Amino acid sequence: MVDQTAAQTVSVIGLGAMGTALAKALLAGGHQVTVWNRTRERAEALVADGAKVAAGPAEAMAAADLVILCVLDDAAVREHLEPAAAHVRGRVVVNLTTTTPEQARSLGRWAAVNEVTLIDGGIMAVPEMIGGPAAFVLYSGAAAAFDRYRAVLESFGRAEFVGEDLGASAMYDVAILGGMYAMFAAFAQGGAMVRTTGGSAARLAELMAPFLQAMATTLAAQAPGIDTPADFVPTQSNEFTAAAIDLIDKSAVESGTPTELYGALRRALTGL
CATH class of the missing domain: 1.10.1040.10 (N-(1-d-carboxylethyl)-l-norvaline Dehydrogenase; domain 2)
Structure with a gap:
């Protein structure tokens, strides 16, 4: 059982404006954060805040128990996640990339085959709101994993679980x-x-x-x-x-x- 009050190892894949805000919120919460971004300069900008920079997405995913993806679209999620299947087996992946409900369910089918525990999420905030009282994030999928990491996810804002159907948060x-x-x-x-x-x-x-x-x-x-x-x-x-x-x-x-x-x-x- 994960101690929700303790610092966790978390990796963030994708450091656009939103991904950077998520990483900063995790670092502010005292978590051990590894980051990766296609443009390395964005990752290195977080080193001063305590982040570790991985050489690639697979290395980042292998470095943490909880992996968070916040990339452009479903295709980008697949591009980063599928080749790293061996590195995320047995881990919890939270996909905060905006996708359709069926794309979330499809990724869930891939996750089940590859022994990955998947949570899908929808961020109801702009980057500047992350970590503040007005931000909240919708989650669906693996309920037990959500409960286990809820305290970590609340670094971003209020965490609202809306159902075990992986498409629920997107809907x-x-x-x-x-x-x-x-x-x-x-x-x-x-x-x-x-x-x-x-x-x-x-x-x-x-x-x-x-x-x-x-x-x-x-x-x-x-x-x-x-x-x-x-x-x-x-x-x-x-x-x-x-x-x-x-x-x-x-x-x-x-x-x-x-x-x-x-x-x-x-x-x-x-x-x-």
């Missing part, structure tokens, strides 16, 4: 990001609309942000409508919602800024 990740981009799209459209009345997007932001924050608190109340729809009684009918969105869409047309956004929202929210 929660893209679902949350989808909400963010939908909000950004609605703000961009709204900004264009209010400008036709002499207003500004800056003023809209002042008014919209607190309203959206208040509306976000109602998500938990809406969740049963998705999880257990047969037992859910909505506070607002689909017909009412459709009519409200139609009015918004008509206003966009009248303003000379027509968009397909509201039609998509109408279909997604009401099915009408």
Whole structure:
């Protein structure tokens, strides 16, 4: 059993802005960190903070019990991990590279064949937030390994385990990001609309942000409508919602800024 309060040996593969932030958080937590990056200068920049630089990804993986990957994409994960299979056998690998749910599951099948314990993760933060109170990371996969290394993973921010399906963290990740981009799209459209009345997007932001924050608190109340729809009684009918969105869409047309956004929202929210 790993002592969660003790320093652990951890390797970080990939030192872009996010990977560097992860490595620095681990070093700040007192862990023994080995790093590797394709551009060696980025790795050497961490030596002053106490990191050891490996000559290659396989050497880095062999140096630690816990291996963290934060690289460009799934192809890069495979490029670094698969040739080093013998070096990670019996170890725990945490993949914090952004991938699709099925890519995470596929890597899990490779890991099972090669006796690697795999945890997939989705980082809900920008590099500057890592280690701070607002950062959190989603994890899925090997629950026992997550519990074993949870204290180490919390060096990055709040650690949220969302299920043993390796695709779960990626799915929660893209679902949350989808909400963010939908909000950004609605703000961009709204900004264009209010400008036709002499207003500004800056003023809209002042008014919209607190309203959206208040509306976000109602998500938990809406969740049963998705999880257990047969037992859910909505506070607002689909017909009412459709009519409200139609009015918004008509206003966009009248303003000379027509968009397909509201039609998509109408279909997604009401099915009408």
